[in-house]
Amino acid sequence: xxxxxxxxxxxxxxxxxxxxxxxxxxxxxxxxxxxxxxxxxxxxxxxxxxxxxxxxxxxxxxxxxxxxxxxxxxxxxxxxxxxxxxxxxxxxxxxxxxxxxxxxxxxxxxxxxxxxxxxxxxxxxxxxxxxxxxxxxxxxxxxxxxxxxxxxxxxxxxxxxxxxxxxxxxxxxxxxxxxxxxxxxxxxxxxxxxxxxxxxxxxxxxxxxxxxxxxxxxxxxxxxxxxxxxxxxxxxxxxxxxxxxxxxxxxxxxxxxxxxxxxxxxxxxxxxxxxxxxxxxxxxxxxxxxxxxxxxxxxxxxxxxxxxxxxxxxxxxxxxxxxxxxxxxxxxxxxxxxxxxxxxxxxxxxxxxx
Amino acid sequence: xxxxxxxxxxxxxxxxxxxxxxxxxxxxxxxxxxxxxxxxxxxxxxxxxxxxxxxxxxxxxxxxxxxxxxxxxxxxxxxxxxxxxxxxxxxxxxxxxxxxxxxxxxxxxxxxxxxxxxxxxxxxxxxxxxxxxxxxxxxxxxxxxxxxxxxxxxxxxxxxxxxxxxxxxxxxxxxxxxxxxxxxxxxxxxxxxxxxxxxxxxxxxxxxxxxxxxxxxxxxxxxxxxxxxxxxxxxxxxxxxxxxxxxxxxxxxxx
Numbered sequence: 001x002x003x004x005x006x007x008x009x010x011x012x013x014x015x016x017x018x019x020x021x022x023x024x025x026x027x028x029x030x031x032x033x034x035x036x037x038x039x040x041x042x043x044x045x046x047x048x049x050x051x052x053x054x055x056x057x058x059x060x061x062x063x064x065x066x067x068x069x070x071x072x073x074x075x076x077x078x079x080x081x082x083x084x085x086x087x088x089x090x091x092x093x094x095x096x097x098x099x100x101x102x103x104x105x106x107x108x109x110x111x112x113x114x115x116x117x118x119x120x121x122x123x124x125x126x127x128x129x130x131x132x133x134x135x136x137x138x139x140x141x142x143x144x145x146x147x148x149x150x151x152x153x154x155x156x157x158x159x160x161x162x163x164x165x166x167x168x169x170x171x172x173x174x175x176x177x178x179x180x181x182x183x184x185x186x187x188x189x190x191x192x193x194x195x196x197x198x199x200x201x202x203x204x205x206x207x208x209x210x211x212x213x214x215x216x217x218x219x220x221x222x223x224x225x226x227x228x229x230x231x232x233x234x235x236x237x238x239x240x241x242x243x244x245x246x247x248x249x250x251x252x253x254x255x256x257x258x259x260x261x262x263x264x265x266x267x268x269x270x271x272x273x274x275x276x277x278x279x280x281x282x283x284x285x286x287x288x289x290x291x292x293x294x295x296x297x298x299x300x301x302x303x304x305x306x307x308x309x310x311x312x313x314x315x316x317x318x319x320x321x322x323x324x325x326x327x328x329x330x331x332x333x334x335x336x337x338x339x340x341x342x343x344x345x346x347x348x349x350x351x352x353x354x
Numbered sequence: 355x356x357x358x359x360x361x362x363x364x365x366x367x368x369x370x371x372x373x374x375x376x377x378x379x380x381x382x383x384x385x386x387x388x389x390x391x392x393x394x395x396x397x398x399x400x401x402x403x404x405x406x407x408x409x410x411x412x413x414x415x416x417x418x419x420x421x422x423x424x425x426x427x428x429x430x431x432x433x434x435x436x437x438x439x440x441x442x443x444x445x446x447x448x449x450x451x452x453x454x455x456x457x458x459x460x461x462x463x464x465x466x467x468x469x470x471x472x473x474x475x476x477x478x479x480x481x482x483x484x485x486x487x488x489x490x491x492x493x494x495x496x497x498x499x500x501x502x503x504x505x506x507x508x509x510x511x512x513x514x515x516x517x518x519x520x521x522x523x524x525x526x527x528x529x530x531x532x533x534x535x536x537x538x539x540x541x542x543x544x545x546x547x548x549x550x551x552x553x554x555x556x557x558x559x560x561x562x563x564x565x566x567x568x569x570x571x572x573x574x575x576x577x578x579x580x581x582x583x584x585x586x587x588x589x590x591x592x593x594x595x596x597x598x599x600x601x602x603x604x605x606x607x608x609x
Contacts, residue, residue, distance in 0.1 A: 226482075229454070229457075229458060229461070232447075232449075232450070233450070236450070237447060239445070240447070241458075242428070242429035242430045242433070243407055243430075243433050244430075244459045244521070244525060245434045245459070245525060246461075247428075248430065
């Protein structure tokens, strides 16, 4: 028994070194390719920018998945709601369609405050959705798969309510929402490495910074705080947690609030980058977000960010004449990674229960 | 043992489909008592625990804890009132260490509010140290201090049972419900268990209700015993009285 354990450990160590070595070699190859390609750096930055949008979206999925082991399909709708809330909190007017056509709030908040307000309102919507679509099923001990369907239903309902109230037109935020800032940074040509100047949009830098900050804060929250520890206990066994005096329903509501808050702010930032394209604005990220968290490792917070960036960068390197294959490439990356690491990039291997 | 009633269940009834899992059961547990709940498989013993701890709502009947009706309270509220339990099929947080398992149960006794807890502001670190220290003491008590940093799922069966008891004690309960504490233990562990449960009762001023199949343990340890069969209470009293009760003999040996 002990002997086989030992040889298993040796095998594991060998595999650890071999896999790290392979990964490092692949990374070096990849970086060389990126730096020597004609517009490699520009593609890389574009990819990181798009990828950080995927990442910040997927963080909302991941947080709820890590507690409830279900995908919350309403996250895309909450993302959309956050963007709309911010728009109206700035005092801007509804468009020409929908029941609320041409209405506006009697006040207008400065953009950064409106964005936080939009996030908070989106978080409250998260709590409400949990009450309506998740808790009743959980209390009845329903299969998690049923909860998935009910969350899909709520997502569709929200999209339709948005369309009913404010129409399906494109909404854009005011220019220079964070004060006078250049629209883009020109990083120059980097000597011989890239022939064309490398340019990054300011908003892309902001989104990247926000998603990085979010992942750091969330990781700290889940691993370093008392409530985080209680959350991990709820994730493992909600019933037992409640018998230890942990208010599971409160913690689940809190999780939905945080997820909604992050989603709402993310929606606003992405809206700044590409405009709020209508009620389906956030839903369109749903499938990609799913790919991201599967790639990164289900329920793993840093994994969501790594997964987002990898898919974003992979897409950015698809040549513009083959842009129709962008999605195919992203999912091919996902497929390849899952063949090698079924638990995702950062996920831990599932431990068989005896 | 005093005459104060710590736990009282009155006409407790719980039905799953057409089956009466618990049928009109009433009994009282007095302060300081070790009260045994025995009966053949499927007699409804664990269901009684589930009803007391709020995990399963009863169809009829009430549960009183120190004179307060707790029938409609939620599990975490009941836990905070001072009722802790262990499980027949052990339910530890397998991915967490032994120490973390016990510390989680200590957390409900910390004073620092949610905001400080979230941001890890002082005095949380100070409290965290106190929690850690108390958790270590409890692990020491059950003899698991040396493996405090080991993941709970890697413990042997008997050790997992002891860890579960340490975790339940971390709640500082007045009433401890033990669901088959001897199950899966070897003979040595079983004989040590009796003394351990007595010692824990003295040290923590506990009242204990325990479900057990291992008859020598129950007879030697319990002050009073209630016998369930098909959800109904068929006998209640001192061990020797229950042992010779014709209805009990019938339930265990009859056809």
